[in-house]
Amino acid sequence: MNRLLEQIRPLISSEIFLLMLVMGTFLLGVYIYKRTKITLLQPLLISMLIIIPFLKVAGIDFPTFYQQTRILNFMLGPSVVALGYVLYEQIEQIRGNVISILTSVFIGSIVGILSVVLVAKIFGADRLLIASLAPKSVTTPIAMSLSEKSGGAPALTAAFVVICGIFGGLIGPVILRRIGIKSKIAKGLAMGSSSHALGTARAMEMGAVEGAISGLAIGIMGIMTALLIPFAERLF
Amino acid sequence: MIKGSFYILLFYFLGEMLSLLIHGFIPGSVLGMILLFLCLFFRIIKPENVKDVATVITKNMAVFFVPAGVGLMVYAGLFSKSLATIIAAIAVSTVLTIITVALIQESFEKRRLKEKKNHE
Incomplete structure (x- = not known):
C-alpha cells in the first residue's frame, strides 16, 4: 500500500x-x-x-x-474587481436612498469590527486571531486580503467568514422579525452587510428587493470595511 | 471573453498601482473594484465590455476559496483551541451589525415618510 x-x-x-x-x-x-x-x-x-x-x-x-x-x-483578485460590475448592475435599486444606505452600512461596519475585536480581546485572543476575525463580515476574497494585510491568516479568515455567513443567515431573519423591521431595504441591507453572500441567499428568500439590496450591501460593506480596518488595526 | 478579461485585469492592475501609492492601505483588488464601478457609473467604459467575464467569475467565485480554505489544516490547532472565542466574537458582532444596520436604515426611511406627510 x-x-x-x-x-x-x-x-x-x-x-x-x-x-x-x-x-x-x-x-x-x-x-x-x-x-x-x-x-x-x-x-x-x-x-x-x-x-x-x-x-x-x-x-x-x-x-x-x-x-x-x-x-x-x-482568481480571487479578479473576482473582487468584477464585483464592481455587480455593484453597478444594482445601482438602480438605491436611487433616493444613497445617503441612508451609506450611513447605515458605515456605522454597521464600525460596530461590527469593534465588537468582534473587543469580544476576542476579552477572551484573550492574540493578534493573529484578532486580525483574522476583524474582516469576517465581508465577502471572502476581500476579507482574506484584508486579513493578510493586517497580519492575520487568510485561511483562518476564510473559515470565519463562512461561520459568520452561516450564523447570520440563520439568525438574521429571526432578529429582524424580533425588532420589528418592516422596510425591505433595511432587511436586505442588514443581511448582506452582516453575512455577505450567505445572508444574501436568505434575503433572496424574503423577496427580490431584499435580495438585490443585500447583494449591493456586500459590495458596500467590503469597501467600508477595507477603509476602516487600517484604523482598527491599532486595537489588535 | 478576451476583452472582458483584459478590462478586469486592467482595473486589477490600476488598483494594485494605486494600492502601492498609498502603501497598501487598502488592497489593490478592492481599489480595482471601486475604479471599475466608477468608470461604469460615469460611462467611461461600456458595461457590455465586462459583463460576460464579470458575471462568470462572480457567479462561480466560491470555488476560488478552496485552496485558501484548505489552508485551515495548518491552523487546525489554533482553531480548535480558540473555538469558544471565535464563536462568541462572531455571534455578538453579527447580531450587533444586523441590528445597527436595520435600525438606522429604517429610521431614515421613517423620517423621510414623516417629512413627506408634513409637506402635504
Whole structure:
C-alpha cells in the first residue's frame, strides 16, 4: 500500500489531479447542498472536509497543494474587481436612498469590527486571531486580503467568514422579525452587510428587493470595511 | 471573453498601482473594484465590455476559496483551541451589525415618510 502510494504520489500531487480534486469535491458539495438545503453544508466546507483528510492520508503537504492550485487563488483578485460590475448592475435599486444606505452600512461596519475585536480581546485572543476575525463580515476574497494585510491568516479568515455567513443567515431573519423591521431595504441591507453572500441567499428568500439590496450591501460593506480596518488595526 | 478579461485585469492592475501609492492601505483588488464601478457609473467604459467575464467569475467565485480554505489544516490547532472565542466574537458582532444596520436604515426611511406627510 505504502509502495503504491510512493509510486503514484507524483501523479496525485500534480496540478492536473489537484485541480480536478478541487473541482470534483466542489461539484459534489454543490450537489449535496442543493439536495439537502442545509445552510451548514456549504460547497466550500464540503470540499475542504474532503480535501484536508485526503492530503493527510496521501502525504501531500499544504504548501505543495497551494502551489499546484495557485491559479484558483489568483482568481480571487479578479473576482473582487468584477464585483464592481455587480455593484453597478444594482445601482438602480438605491436611487433616493444613497445617503441612508451609506450611513447605515458605515456605522454597521464600525460596530461590527469593534465588537468582534473587543469580544476576542476579552477572551484573550492574540493578534493573529484578532486580525483574522476583524474582516469576517465581508465577502471572502476581500476579507482574506484584508486579513493578510493586517497580519492575520487568510485561511483562518476564510473559515470565519463562512461561520459568520452561516450564523447570520440563520439568525438574521429571526432578529429582524424580533425588532420589528418592516422596510425591505433595511432587511436586505442588514443581511448582506452582516453575512455577505450567505445572508444574501436568505434575503433572496424574503423577496427580490431584499435580495438585490443585500447583494449591493456586500459590495458596500467590503469597501467600508477595507477603509476602516487600517484604523482598527491599532486595537489588535 | 478576451476583452472582458483584459478590462478586469486592467482595473486589477490600476488598483494594485494605486494600492502601492498609498502603501497598501487598502488592497489593490478592492481599489480595482471601486475604479471599475466608477468608470461604469460615469460611462467611461461600456458595461457590455465586462459583463460576460464579470458575471462568470462572480457567479462561480466560491470555488476560488478552496485552496485558501484548505489552508485551515495548518491552523487546525489554533482553531480548535480558540473555538469558544471565535464563536462568541462572531455571534455578538453579527447580531450587533444586523441590528445597527436595520435600525438606522429604517429610521431614515421613517423620517423621510414623516417629512413627506408634513409637506402635504
